[in-house]
Amino acid sequence: MTKTSLRYSAAQAGFDSTGMLKTDLTTFNNQWYQPGPRWKIILWFLINPLTINSYLPIPAALKRGLLRLFGAKIGRGVLVKPHVNVKYPWFLEIGDFAWIGENVWIDNLAPVRIGRNACLSQGALLLTGNHDYTRASFDLEIAPITLEDGAWAGAKTLIGPGVTLGSHAVLAAGSVATRSLEPYGIYQGNPAQLVRKRSITA
16 A cells, blocks of 8 residues: 555544544534523524624613523623623523623523622623544533622633632733632733732722
């Protein structure tokens, strides 16, 4: 057998020319992941763009009511700004007087809990899903995200699966949290690092 045919055989078997296993997305299977009844998912995907994920002047009380109707646990006085995208409301819990800023994307394949008086600023992205890049099948992995009371994720931040922002922690604008943040810590960068402690005055 020639070198060319050997390389071709290896490629067909899922290996590259050096013998390393390759990603094969034809073997990807996420049938184990069942986020909810199909009718509920379709109904939400139809309603969401017209209400929560919209720039229409929808009253805050109506937004809270719609999210609750689809299973979200929403506290008192929660502010949801225009054009917020929530993947599955039934995996969402928001505490009293929390703020959800414009263009926030809560991609909650797994539960997301946002504490009282917490803030997600404009364009923040919460990603509860990832892929196992060590597997040829590129398996889906999910883990919850928590923002504890008083935590603040600044504009254009990214919070990854399994991350907790501790009580009153701050993730500075444009930063990426791949690990949990300690309470009252101010974190910045990619990946986010502790830069100082947060001090709050009356």
